[in-house]
Amino acid sequence: MKLYQEQELKIYNSLTNQKEVFKPINEGHVGMYVCGPTVYSNVHLGNVRTFMSFDMIFRYLKHLGYKVRYVRNITDVGHLVDDAEEGEDKIAKKARLEQLEPMEIVQKYTLDFHEILQKFNFIPPSIEPTATGHIIEQIEIVKEIIANGYGYEVNGSVYFDVHKFNETNEYGVLSKRNLEDLVNNSRELDGQSDKKNPQDFALWKKAEETHIMRWPSPWSDGFPGWHLECTAMSTKYLGKRFDIHGGGMDLKFPHHESEIAQNEACCGTTPVNYWMHANMLTMNSKKMAKSTGNNILPGEIFTGDNPNISKGFAPSVARFFMMQAHYRSILDFSNDALLASEKGFNKLMEAIKTLDNLKPVGDTTSFNFDVWKRNCYNALNDDFNTPILIADLFEAVKYINQLKDGKATILPETLVELKKYMHTFVFDILGLEQQTGSSDDGDALTGVVELLINLRNEARANKDFATSDKIRDELLALGIQLKDGKDGTSFSVS
Numbered sequence: 243m244k245l246y247q248e249q250e251l252k253i254y255n256s257l258t259n260q261k262e263v264f265k266p267i268n269e270g271h272v273g274m275y276v277c278g279p280t281v282y283s284n285v286h287l288g289n290v291r292t293f294m295s296f297d298m299i300f301r302y303l304k305h306l307g308y309k310v311r312y313v314r315n316i317t318d319v320g321h322l323v324d325d326a327e328e329g330e331d332k333i334a335k336k337a338r339l340e341q342l343e344p345m346e347i348v349q350k351y352t353l354d355f356h357e358i359l360q361k362f363n364f365i366p367p368s369i370e371p372t373a374t375g376h377i378i379e380q381i382e383i384v385k386e387i388i389a390n391g392y393g394y395e396v397n398g399s400v401y402f403d404v405h406k407f408n409e410t411n412e413y414g415v416l417s418k419r420n421l422e423d424l425v426n427n428s429r430e431l432d433g434q435s436d437k438k439n440p441q442d443f444a445l446w447k448k449a450e451e452t453h454i455m456r457w458p459s460p461w462s463d464g465f466p467g468w469h470l471e472c473t474a475m476s477t478k479y480l481g482k483r484f485d486i487h488g489g490g491m492d493l494k495f496p497h498h499e500s501e502i503a504q505n506e507a508c509c510g511t512t513p514v515n516y517w518m519h520a521n522m523l524t525m526n527s528k529k530m531a532k533s534t535g536n537n538i539l540p541g542e543i544f545t546g547d548n549p550n551i552s553k554g555f556a557p558s559v560a561r562f563f564m565m566q567a568h569y570r571s572i573l574d575f576s577n578d579a580l581l582a583s584e585k586g587f588n589k590l591m592e593a594i595k596t597l598d599n600l601k602p603v604g605d606t607t608s609f610n611f612d613v614w615k616r617n618c619y620n621a622l623n624d625d626f627n628t629p630i631l632i633a634d635l636f637e638a639v640k641y642i643n644q645l646k647d648g649k650a651t652i653l654p655e656t657l658v659e660l661k662k663y664m665h666t667f668v669f670d671i672l673g674l675e676q677q678t679g680s681s682d683d684g685d686a687l688t689g690v691v692e693l694l695i696n697l698r699n700e701a702r703a704n705k706d707f708a709t710s711d712k713i714r715d716e717l718l719a720l721g722i723q724l725k726d727g728k729d730g731t732s733f734s735v736s
């Protein structure tokens with residue numbers, strides 16, 4: 243019997259705005275699509291949070307015994323600046339600014355994305371398709387949509403006819419907007435646009451002379467609209483109707499709303515059974531975003547090289563910080579919050595080390611292991627509630643510390659089970675790793691580096707800058723970066 247047959251997983255479906263028992267289309271199999279990054283700059287911690295939520299979800303579905311096909315795309319064309327309908331492609335713009343080929347930009351930031359996700363211990367998706375690799379599929383969908391009467395061509399560009407679609411379908415089902423309100427809130431077309439109505443969106447855009455990223459099509463040399471790629475890639479690999487579609491909350495409208503409309507217009511069915519939306523990471527209570535500069539890069543978290551933090555943090559500490567919030571809650575990033583998470587993380591890791599070295603004691607178990615395990619699963623089954631899971635894990639930490647102090651007892655078979663399930667929840671499902679700060683080696687290293695920091699301070703006080711620079715540079719060569727701040731010098735290990 244598979245674990246998923248014993249556990250009743252409930253998922254909050256953004257389409258119905260309620261928690262629903264998860265039932266995949268094909269028993270034992272899950273198809274999951276998550277909108278991937280637009281690879282025109284380094285991913286910031288906000289992007290990482292959304293992908294991390296789905297990494298945890300992927301991990302739990304696999305743990306339950308499902309065979310999961312997880313598709314997460316790379317957007318390498320079609321996403322215009324400001325998510326607009328007109329204007330420059332984000333990647334082409336960056337290519338112009340950096341004087342590189344668009345595909346050099348794509349390569350550079352795809353590599354960065356992979357490298358960062360690896361540091362955070364992500365499991366790679368089953369398929370990672372690119373928009374430029376699926377132009378033919380996108381053109382085919384545009385043809386279908388036109389043939390079914392929901393798309394129209396003007397001057398080489400093709401648009402989705404939202405009003406026509408809304409006569410027989412409902413545009414706005416996901417974002418709970420209705421077309422009338424959208425019409426009232428739209429600005430008039432400025433006369434430059436080829437669209438019939440401002441609510442229509444591009445399926446195919448004719449490329450201007452200067453536009454480098456272009457492909458031949460029946461309508462013009464051009465490029466696909468942003469929403470189309472996800473329809474093409476999700477249906478190609480998961481079918482016209484599949485189980486889970488995820489992404490950040492900010493993609494609900496217009497991106498996901500348009501995906502639903504495109505799918506209905508071309509395939510006659512709504513594409514997704516469970517829509518899942520991850521909430522935003524904020525900093526100073528404002529959404530982290532590339533465009534506003536209100537963001538922090540993962541690399542800066544690791545080194546501490548950002549004015550918003552006092553020191554570097556291990557990737558697993560940042561991961562633990564994010565897992566302490568439910569994926570549908572807003573999470574505010576701050577130095578204090580990270581410092582608190584680091585303490586909690588170290589306590590958890592210490593407890594696991596203690597547990598791994600524990601020997602059974604006594605002839606009873608003074609802990610209700612079965613209830614504890616049930617609670618852990620209940621938390622995850624309740625729409626992947628990781629903060630509740632972590633609270634349960636700390637119940638076990640308390641017990642482990644009592645065992646260490648000889649204040650509690652455990653039978654051999656329960657000890658084996660406790661070790662197994664602590665590892666399962668902490669490492670397999672939350673995706674944490676034993677990392678710096680908690681080990682004895684780490685303590686020794688901290689001591690040595692602090693000694694060198696003191697020597698460097700003495701040298702500086704004596705104006706012996708040759709020595710102070712030497713200490714800093716040689717530590718840096720060893721991957722230890724010193725950071726001078728108003729509260730003294732801190733360090734981070736890369």
Ligand code: AMP
Nearest residue numbers: 279280288289292489490522523529530
């Ligand atoms: P992009 O590369 O801009 O297409 O975004 C990639 C993913 O990151 C999308 O799912 C966004 O919804 C998500 N995202 C962007 N900003 C944030 C944020 N501040 N917090 C959480 N997720 C975000």
Ligand code: ZN
Nearest residue numbers: 277278472497
């Ligand atoms: Zn998408």
